[in-house]
Amino acid sequence: MDYASASAAAERKAKKTQHAKGKKTARERIASLLDEDSFVEFGRFHGGDVTQGFLGAAVITGFGEIDGRKVALYVQDFSIQGGTLGKVEGVKICSLLDKAMAMRIPVISILDSGGARIQEGVQGLSEYGRIFRRSCKASGMIPQISLILGPSAGGAVYSPALTDFVIMTRENSHMFVTGPDVVRAVTGEDVSSADLGGAELHNVQSGVAHYLGEDEEDAFGYVRSLLTYLPSHCDEMPPSYTYKPSAADEKAAAAVKDLVPDNSRQPYNMVDVVESLVDHGEFVQVQEHFAPSIIIGFACINGESVGIVADQPMHNAGTLDVDSSEKAARFVRCCDAFGLPVVTLVDVPGYRPGADQEQAGIIRRGAKLIFAYANATVPLVTITLRKAYGGAYIVMGSKSIGADFAYAWPDAEIAVMGADGAVSILNRREIKAAGPAPAAMAAKAKELAEEYAAQNINPNLSVATGELDGIISPEGTRQAIAESLEVLRTKDRTHSGLKRHNNGPL
Ligand code: HXC
Helix, strand or coil, X not given: CCHHHHXXXXXXXXXXHHHHCCCCXXXXXXXXXXXXXXXXXXXXXXXCEHHHCECCCCEEEEEEEECCEEEEEEEECCCCHHHCECHHHHHHHHHHHHHHHHHCCCEEEEEEECCECXXXXXXXXXXXXXXXXXXXHHCCCCCEEEEEEEEEEHHHHHHHHCCCEEEEECCCCEEECCCHHXXXXXXXXXXXXXXXXXXXXXXXXXXXXXXXXXXXXXXHHHHHHHHHHCCCCCCXXXXXXXXXXXXXXXXXXXXXXXXXXXXXXXXXXXXXXXXXXXXXXXXXXXCCCCCCCEEEEEEEECCEEEEEEEECCCCHHHCECHHHHHHHHHHHHHHHHCCCCEXXXXXXXXXXXXXXXXXXXXXXXXXXHHHHHHHCCCCEEEEEEEEEEHHHHHHCCCHHHCCCEEEECCCCEEECCCHHXXXXXXXXXXXXXXXXXXXXXXXXXXXXXXXXXXXXXXXXXXXXXXXXXXXXXXXXXXXXXXXXHHHHCCCCCCCCCCCCCCCCCC
16 A cells, blocks of 8 residues: 555544544644644654554644744544554654744644553653653743643643643543543542543633633634734744724723722622723633633733733632632743733732631642742733732732732722721720620721721822822723833843742742
């Protein structure tokens, strides 16, 4: 059999096995993701023997273009030995990662695999080790995006886990360290693949995934969207475009106040606020379903890519918790690695109180967000819309931990704590003296709380101490952000080089 007819036969076989499972073949996926006819493969027949009709390895490697930008791509081919990874697959993937780092271009991987090839013994495991090492070396240098379009099982899950973005599809996409059969054998627990490692679980609960694609096309669309905001490598400026002032954007920005209720306890959807402040209302959320009390994602302001971090009062009043802290921390670090300014919109009542949060490590995990902001070298612009209390005020990109510009809306409540809590500590004796009748004590507490609120719960102290650069009107918010970013465009980002690396909480 010659190479051409063997290739055609292999694709026919691949279509049969993959289509039966509702999945595309590896080559169909490449064609769907990349610009037309842009794929250049290398090592196509590596590991094969055409005389036996066996064409090559269970992974396809090469380069292509997405919207005219070069990317490196490896795609596991489930129709060959379940897409498993042995020596040849490891060599091919490592070679691709080395080339991508040398060329300084993003790497996209499409995973659909049974993991390490059992027949090859520990060789397959070692190949994963080599891939992990390269992925870690590439981290922060070039964007790495993983699409899980089939199983990703065993320790092999760590290869996507080490990348910047993990995208799953609603059907057919599974990630687990130990599959249902192993779980059943070891613990006796009967659990489905979906409950153990389905796309919904990893997007909503575990936070492993960054996007829940409805299908493969949707997942590819998200990859294309992400790349419109990310540079090809850490020393390149993020993509930008020539922004033409738009009447629709001006109208949306002028009406932003209407989206935010005056009563600071009343919820609203912060996504609407973000959309009204960014170019053409386009906001690409990351981890939309996970830790929803904070929202993160990419947008443009006057044509420049930015990362947005914002409290979401619609979920748990926008309180910070273990998951939302980690979600925002990783995102801030991602933006910092790839040179995207971070715009933070604050409306936070504080940390979520309770034993469950303390037990889950809010001290250790919450510290990650401080670490991310404090170490960021990209421009940081922070706006407090309605309230910022206590530690959460400081942690959410405040000036004291590194914001270059920080502003607040005129009625913003900024204080150590709410009025009721404050008077119960400061005026305990006074309130008691108003008793013993509970109604009298309550009336005294109310009066003192009102006094405290009038004097202390406002942005004035922060303005006076320089912790805020000014009070801005809601309708002037977009302009204030845009002007700040323009000023900060040439911010010096060189490192001191005084230490090997930091030792932040992980
Ligand atoms: C060798 C494997 C394999 C493996 C699948 N196959 N996994 N061959 N090593 N790890 C083969 C199957 O024998 C089959 O071959 C073909 O691939 C397709 O697999 P099926 O089982 O028929 O497909 P499906 O029913 O869709 O199930 C897919 C699957 C299941 C869920 C992935 O195969 C599975 O559970 N595999 C084992 C997953 C796993 O535990 N992997 C961990 C490996 S250890 P034929 O010839 O019949 O077509 C690991 C550690 C990495 O990965 C460590 C890094 C630190």
